[in-house]
């Protein structure tokens with residue numbers, strides 16, 4: 001492995017061991033459940049979308065492989081405080097990165113660039129993008145819905 005790959009690996013392992021923004025968010029007004037049946041990853045994303053369209057808080061719970069958990073951790077850290085439009089634009093760039101569609105995508109993604117290697121492993125792309133698909137489903141869910149929106153990567 002190159003030094004860069006080792007660095008990326010250590011960031012992913014760190015977020016897997018100590019996930020940021022992990023836990024319940026009772027004040028959430030949007031939430032969704034995501035499943036990746038291929039790997040068994042499950043994630044619940046809860047967020048507060050305020051009156052100005054900003055994600056003022058976001059948390060996740062769930063279980064799965066190291067990549068899915070680290071991705072959920074880094075996703076919440078990346079979108080907290082961002083507008084819905086900015087979060088969705090970030091997802092589009094992240095998706096291009098993990099699919100290997102845009103070699104330049106990593107430049108504007110900050111720490112999320114650690115998932116660039118995933119594009120070489122198609123099965124892992126779903127692990128890395130699950131939390132983001134779930135975020136999108138949560139943003140698209142009706143405010144204060146009793147039922148969480150659900151998304152499956154299959």
Ligand code: ZN
Nearest residue numbers: 039041065127
């Ligand atoms: Zn997985």
